Amino acid sequence: MHGSDLSRWRLIFTPAMPRPVWKDLVRATLGGFAGIAVCAVFAWGANLSDVFPVFLIAPLGASAFLVFAVPNSPLAQPWSAVAGNTLAAVCGVAAAKFLDPAFAPAVGVAMAFAAMMFGRALHPPGGAVALLIALDPGLLERTGAVEICLNAGIMTAVLVGAGLAYHKLSGRKYPLRAGLAQGTAVGFSRLGLSKEELTDLLARFNQSANLGAVDLGRLLAAAEDEAIHHRFGDRTCGDVMTEITTAFGAGDPFHEIVRVFQQTDELAVPVLKEDGSIAGMVWQREVFNQLARTKSTRLILPAASAGKLMRPPDALFNADAPVGDAVVHMLRHGVQQVLIERNGVLKGRLTRSDILELALLSGGARKAA
Numbered sequence: 001m002h003g004s005d006l007s008r009w010r011l012i013f014t015p016a017m018p019r020p021v022w023k024d025l026v027r028a029t030l031g032g033f034a035g036i037a038v039c040a041v042f043a044w045g046a047n048l049s050d051v052f053p054v055f056l057i058a059p060l061g062a063s064a065f066l067v068f069a070v071p072n073s074p075l076a077q078p079w080s081a082v083a084g085n086t087l088a089a090v091c092g093v094a095a096a097k098f099l100d101p102a103f104a105p106a107v108g109v110a111m112a113f114a115a116m117m118f119g120r121a122l123h124p125p126g127g128a129v130a131l132l133i134a135l136d137p138g139l140l141e142r143t144g145a146v147e148i149c150l151n152a153g154i155m156t157a158v159l160v161g162a163g164l165a166y167h168k169l170s171g172r173k174y175p176l177r178a179g180l181a182q183g184t185a186v187g188f189s190r191l192g193l194s195k196e197e198l199t200d201l202l203a204r205f206n207q208s209a210n211l212g213a214v215d216l217g218r219l220l221a222a223a224e225d226e227a228i229h230h231r232f233g234d235r236t237c238g239d240v241m242t243e244i245t246t247a248f249g250a251g252d253p254f255h256e257i258v259r260v261f262q263q264t265d266e267l268a269v270p271v272l273k274e275d276g277s278i279a280g281m282v283w284q285r286e287v288f289n290q291l292a293r294t295k296s297t298r299l300i301l302p303a304a305s306a307g308k309l310m311r312p313p314d315a316l317f318n319a320d321a322p323v324g325d326a327v328v329h330m331l332r333h334g335v336q337q338v339l340i341e342r343n344g345v346l347k348g349r350l351t352r353s354d355i356l357e358l359a360l361l362s363g364g365a366r367k368a369a
Contacts, residue, residue: 027068027172028065028068031068031069031163031166031170032061032064032068032069034068034162034166035068035159035163035166036056036159038158038159038161038162039155039159040056042054042155042158043055043155052147052150053147054151056155057129057132057151059126059132060156060159062125063081063085063123063156064159066081066124066125067163067174068163068166071174071175072176072212072215074122074176074212075123075124076123077175078160078164079120080122081159081160082121082153082157082160084116084119084125085126085152085156086149087119087126088112088115088116088123088127088152089129089130089133089152090149091108091111092108092112092129092131092134093133093148095107096136096140097137104134105131105134107134108130108131108133109127112126112129113127133148176215195213195214195217198213198216201216202216231324231359232323232358235323235358236319236321236322237318237319237320237322237323237338237340238319238320238340238348239323240323240354240355240358241319241340241354242351242354243347244270244346244347244349246266247346248269248271248272248310250271250307251306252305253305254304254309257269257282257287257306258287261288266284267283267285267336267337268284270349271306271307272346275345276344277341277344278313278339279307280310280312280313281311281314281339283311286309290304313339314333314339315339316339316341317338317340317350318341318342319347319348320342323350323355326338327355330355337349337350337352
């Protein structure tokens with residue numbers, strides 16, 4: 001066997017996943033214990049009351065792994081888990097009840113696959129649920145068809161409920177759709193892609209069952225952030241910033257503010273404290289909006305000073321911070337500029353024009369090289 005063949009087989013039979021993070025390992029392990037323990041206590045309590053007997057089934061262990069170890073997977077979401085196991089139980093019962101025992105297991109599992117896919121409730125443990133029921137026709141006689149199906153749904157729902165509580169306490173997002181709004185703000189708008197477009201992209205590469213559109217958006221946005229940092233290298237905000245030549249004091253009157261904006265093309269002017277630190281920003285549009293609402297600047301109250309008109313700055317970065325950090329912030333929050341300070345004293349501003357100029361210069365340097 002050639003060396004290349006050995007290398008290929010070595011790659012096939014080596015772990016495909018990275019080493020686990022200890023925090024995730026401990027969280028998943030404790031979660032699996034808690035989930036099955038809650039189900040066991042629930043079954044014990046339900047059997048004591050003799051209202052509706054429920055019992056643990058082996059596939060709950062696989063469901064627990066998905067819910068507690070990989071809660072972001074589409075296969076682990078509440079609908080997938082509860083509906084998937086319930087549909088699979090119905091298919092297993094139907095196969096065991098109406099088919100020859102020799103064919104029931106294979107047909108039951110196949111039916112479960114089709115039912116879960118049709119119901120958009122893919123949940124791998126569902127295959128085990130159908131197989132478990134089809135392998136033991138006597139289970140129908142001992143328990144009852146309806147009871148078996150209800151047991152699968154109820155116990156899975158209890159497990160999912162335990163997962164919801166556990167992940168809320170441990171700080172992990174579950175279910176996936178609970179983080180949809182945040183994912184949209186951070187990922188989708190950043191990328192210029194809608195949730196539907198990301199979903200289509202997953203379907204094109206047959207990854208819909210492994211990853212949700214929200215997580216894909218987050219991953220792509222994170223990759224974009226890394227690319228931005230690589231793009232600008234070790235340049236700092238102080239290297240790229242434009243020095244500020246115009247600033248207000250908190251007591252500057254309104255007519256002085258109007259004069260400054262009329263004579264410059266500034267969109268916003270900082271308001272500085274006596275020690276040179278930033279107090280806030282006065283925006284051109286707000287000043288002109290006030291002018292538009294009055295017939296004369298004389299109607300503006302004397303109290304309308306820079307200190308009264310200012311708003312907090314959108315962002316303040318240290319001059320030694322990587323310029324990539326500022327670019328990511330500007331893209332993520334849709335701001336036109338950020339302010340740069342050093343040792344608490346305002347030094348300059350970083351605008352989108354500065355970033356564009358840096359990008360063009362960097363591109364030209366790479367081309368010349």
